Amino acid sequence: MISAYLFYAIFGIWLTIVTFLLVRITIHYNHLTADVSKKDLISSLNHLISTLDQNSDDIKSLQEKLTVEVGENRKHLQRLGFRRYNPFTDTGGDQSFSAAFLDDNGDGIMISSLHSRENTRLYAKKVEGGKVVSQALSKEEQEVINEAVK
Numbered sequence: 001m002i003s004a005y006l007f008y009a010i011f012g013i014w015l016t017i018v019t020f021l022l023v024r025i026t027i028h029y030n031h032l033t034a035d036v037s038k039k040d041l042i043s044s045l046n047h048l049i050s051t052l053d054q055n056s057d058d059i060k061s062l063q064e065k066l067t068v069e070v071g072e073n074r075k076h077l078q079r080l081g082f083r084r085y086n087p088f089t090d091t092g093g094d095q096s097f098s099a100a101f102l103d104d105n106g107d108g109i110m111i112s113s114l115h116s117r118e119n120t121r122l123y124a125k126k127v128e129g130g131k132v133v134s135q136a137l138s139k140e141e142q143e144v145i146n147e148a149v150k
Helices: 002-032 041-073 139-149
Strands: 079-085 096-102 108-115 120-127
Touching: 002 041, 079 139, 096 139, 108 139
Parallel strands: none
Antiparallel strands: 079 096, 096 108, 108 120
C-alpha cells in the first residue's frame, strides 16, 4: 500500500514538472512564431534568419557611415590654443592675445591682436600641419600653436 502511494506521489510530481516545462516551451515557441503567418518550425527559422541578415546589413551600413563621419570630423576645428599677454612695456595689463583654431591635422588659423596706447592691430595667419610657413611667429604665438596641437 505504501509503495503504491509513493508511486502515485512521484508520478504526480513528475507530471507537474513535465506540464510546467511543456507550458514554458509552448510560450517560447509562440513568442518565436508571433510574426510568422504559418506557425511551423521551418518558417519560424527562415524568418529569424532573414531578420538576422537584415540586422547584419544594417550594422555594416552603420559602420560605413561611422567611418565617413569620423573622417569628416578630422576636418572640423577642434583644437584651441589661447593666451593673453602684454607685448609692449608702455601699456598695462594683458590686453593683447593670440588664439589658434586648428583641426585634427593641425590645419587652421592663428589670430593675434596687439594692443598699444595708440591703436590695436589684428593679424591672421594660416596654419598648416601645426606650423606657419610664410610668416614669422612671436614666442607667444608659437606657444599658442603648441598648446593647440597637444
